[in-house]
Amino acid sequence: MDEVRLGSRTxxxxxxxxxxxxxxxxxxxxxxIVSVLAEAKGGIVxxxxxxxxxxxxxxxxxNALQVHIVALRxxxxxxxxxxxxxxxxxxxxxxxxxxxxxxxxxxxxxxPSVRTSADRPSIVVLPFENMSADPQQxxxxxxxxxxxxxDLSKISALKVIARNTAFSLRGAHVDVREVARHLDVxxxxxxxxxxxxxxxxxxxxxxxxxxxxxxxxxxxxRDLSDIFEIQDELSEAIVNSLKVSLLPQERREIEARGxxxxxxxxxxxxxxxxxxxxxxDEIPLSLDAYRKAIELDPDFALAWAGLSSSLFQxxxxxxxxxxxxxxxxSHALNRAIELAPDTPDVIAGRAQRAxxxxxxxxxxxxxxxxxxxxxxxxxxxxxxxLMLGKAxxxxxQQEKVRRADPLSVGGSWALQFHLGCAGRFKxxxxxxxxxxxLIGEFPAMQWEAIKRSIAMGELxxxxxxxxxxxxxxxxFAIFAxxxxxxxxxxxxxxxxxxxxxxDPALQDQLSLSRVADCAILIGDTDLAFEAMHRAYVEKRGLxxxxxxxxxxxxxxxxxxxxQMLIDVGLVAYWRRTGDWxxxxxxxxxxxxxxxx
Numbered sequence: 007m008d009e010v011r012l013g014s015r016t017x018x019x020x021x022x023x024x025x026x027x028x029x030x031x032x033x034x035x036x037x038x039i040v041s042v043l044a045e046a047k048g049g050i051v052x053x054x055x056x057x058x059x060x061x062x063x064x065x066x067x068x069n070a071l072q073v074h075i076v077a078l079r080x081x082x083x084x085x086x087x088x089x090x091x092x093x094x095x096x097x098x099x100x101x102x103x104x105x106x107x108x109x110x111x112x113x114x115x116x117x118p119s120v121r122t123s124a125d126r127p128s129i130v131v132l133p134f135e136n137m138s139a140d141p142q143q144x145x146x147x148x149x150x151x152x153x154x155x156x157d158l159s160k161i162s163a164l165k166v167i168a169r170n171t172a173f174s175l176r177g178a179h180v181d182v183r184e185v186a187r188h189l190d191v192x193x194x195x196x197x198x199x200x201x202x203x204x205x206x207x208x209x210x211x212x213x214x215x216x217x218x219x220x221x222x223x224x225x226x227x228r229d230l231s232d233i234f235e236i237q238d239e240l241s242e243a244i245v246n247s248l249k250v251s252l253l254p255q256e257r258r259e260i261e262a263r264g265x266x267x268x269x270x271x272x273x274x275x276x277x278x279x280x281x282x283x284x285x286x287d288e289i290p291l292s293l294d295a296y297r298k299a300i301e302l303d304p305d306f307a308l309a310w311a312g313l314s315s316s317l318f319q320x321x322x323x324x325x326x327x328x329x330x331x332x333x334x335x336s337h338a339l340n341r342a343i344e345l346a347p348d349t350p351d352v353i354a355g356r357a358q359r360a361x362x363x364x365x366x367x368x369x370x371x372x373x374x375x376x377x378x379x380x381x382x383x384x385x386x387x388x389x390x391x392l393m394l395g396k397a398x399x400x401x402x403q404q405e406k407v408r409r410a411d412p413l414s415v416g417g418s419w420a421l422q423f424h425l426g427c428a429g430r431f432k433x434x435x436x437x438x439x440x441x442x443x444l445i446g447e448f449p450a451m452q453w454e455a456i457k458r459s460i461a462m463g464e465l466x467x468x469x470x471x472x473x474x475x476x477x478x479x480x481x482f483a484i485f486a487x488x489x490x491x492x493x494x495x496x497x498x499x500x501x502x503x504x505x506x507x508x509d510p511a512l513q514d515q516l517s518l519s520r521v522a523d524c525a526i527l528i529g530d531t532d533l534a535f536e537a538m539h540r541a542y543v544e545k546r547g548l549x550x551x552x553x554x555x556x557x558x559x560x561x562x563x564x565x566x567x568x569q570m571l572i573d574v575g576l577v578a579y580w581r582r583t584g585d586w587x588x589x590x591x592x593x594x595x596x597x598x599x600x601x602x
Contacts, residue, residue, distance in 0.1 A: 149275030170414035186215025395587020
């Protein structure tokens, strides 16, 4: 294929998309799609033709194609309008110097109705566009979007697509009817935010997912101090337009934003965006922003909850950071509990503390609190269930999370993990295959698939997958690439892991857990137990759920495994409550045995 010009973008023969001399990040499937469309030289390519050329010999649902079309439009940026959807037919790509042939006429029966539930409307809130002159204001428009999603999620009569899936469409030029059909929702909300000085403009449009027609639209030009009233009015307008019932308690929850201090709210949005970015160097910045929000409004519960979660996050990644004290973590969470004990963010904070303090009674209380809150969108609830030994229930809960957040790569990984822990290997593998159609890289997904092969007794296949994938430069831990180099010689691999176990840079819970995994991969049980003890007994945190991974199932009858369960307090909890979960059962008054 020759070089193809697409305005400010260039598609090179080696299948790279270039903008301003820099490579544009784009997945392999999306690059295949744009290459096929470019080779058509402006002609229409049917959906069936695309599916056949991009996924030859593989049966793939049309939804997979739509996901990558969205990613491609996002990568094309200002040239996104060149990628045309020919309704009911396929797609065409306008190239420089070529006039597109006339588009095929639209058909009346373009798409099946998305209204799958006549008595429960559903909605996806697309990320509101930042119309401010400063790109640094993205956090504000993103924050408004997140809060609208949160508000609407409190309405029991309305199904709302979760944040991760909605934000996977950020910046993309999408056909709302395609989005609605793909996500199986009846309505789409889109809009924009312009923040300038002490003024803010918010525009919003509610669109029918089947017809693409506008049901309601509004523009709010207000003082920035009115931002909370704008959000209340927007939620009220959506409720009225969709004709859903809003219970009195739901109305109170929507209106109770936790603060009326606009400056505190602004710092809170900054902090939340920094924390969501999942970059280690930005954790300290998020802490500073949360602290500033609290300084401006000491009664801002969500800011206290966010601070406690970021402090726990900092503790997990930087265990030797002496600037973070137990006293500050405890005070932040206790203040959040005092102000808003039933808020899901606060319940999640309590759950983090339960893991850190190994307070399994509190963990059980958090599970019940999540249930009473009626919020099925938290993976933390799944993690709590699993930690107490209830793997099957945890997997069912994570399936609910996945349905609410279908385009989340992290959500797919979590479901694969929980399905594996419940022994549902076939379902986990099916989810893994589906995840290949999602946008984004997630090396831990590949590692989870390798561990699943180990758990199924397919050691040779697992080792082949390990070298084949992680030998290409992909990584799941900071020592992985070096380990691959030594992997062919088991004695060298073991020596490398022993050295890694003592490396000061690898003493966090995640790295130690990965060392244990690799020890199992090379068949060194003693080394695996040493690493597991350090990761799950000596260290504290959420990674402790890895103890129930099926890769450890052959080790559960070992006295060392049982001692770890005693050391972390699980056995005492089981004896006290009589709720032993799925893996062990009592054997007399002073012993217990493995059953799964």
